[in-house]
Amino acid sequence: MSYIELRNISYKYPLSKANVLKNISYSFEKGNLYGIIGSNNSGKTTLCNLIKGLIPEFYEGELYGEVLIEGKDVRKWDSNILATSIGYIFQNPFSQISGIKETVFEEIALGLENLGIKEDEIIDRVIDVIKLLNITDLAKKNPNELSGGQRQRVAFASIVAMNNDILVIDEPTSQLDPQGTIEIFDIINKLKQQGKTIFLVEHKIDLIAEYADEVLVIDEGELKHWGKTNEILANKDLLNRGINLPQVALLSHEMENINEPFDQFAITKAEAKKQIAKRWG
């Protein structure tokens, strides 16, 4: 049995004219990181809403097919259990901060308070998360006075504190500079190492190449390519769908064009370095 399974999913928002997701089926294994890519408006966020259970619960509309978690339809899961199993980090960190707490520490504790966890345990968990995410310097600050990048890290901390098994992360770096982006991917990597199952929407394709185990390519609501990251991100068809290939994959194709292909097609810097060292010592 798959950990999470989409079976023949089609979905239309209440106000949309046509289906936004079209006949999508896929099986997801526990502990993997799935990169979800596609051009704008292709349906990536809608797919996240579906996995999170916000569809049909929150958005309503017409849903066909099934979303199964551990073999059970999400519509049959208790919504409280679902909420504690799946964490959702939104595209916009500003919509993730409650605005009602005076310090970052209290903000991170908020979700745990809502779960009715004892105060001592809350304090321990918040301290652990603050250390893990390296944000001790932010703990006493007012969340409303943080920069976009700082808010994004606090949004992550709030979700990490909840210790959800499944994380849906929608374009976490859209507001961040290169350093902030590295910091967020460092956190995502830590979560991956903890065995979380992660769904990640991200336009920065070099990062998907680096971190994803498998990739799903969505185009106009259809699942067009899927599978192992190094196979999918080597495919030049993605360029016709408005998706860039990783820089290293483009280099690997160039090497083929000049009849000097790498022994093994590379999509990450580490793989390219290995191939280059092998050839030129």
Ligand SMILES: Nc1ncnc2c1ncn2[C@@H]1O[C@H](COP(=O)(O)OP(=O)(O)OP(=O)(O)O)[C@@H](O)[C@H]1O
């Ligand atoms: N609440 C809604 N009601 C009606 N239509 C919606 C709603 N949310 C999204 N849509 C439509 O569904 C389609 C897919 O949107 P979605 O946000 O899932 O795409 P996306 O791939 O995440 O886009 P982006 O990369 O720009 O964030 C779009 O045509 C969008 O206009």
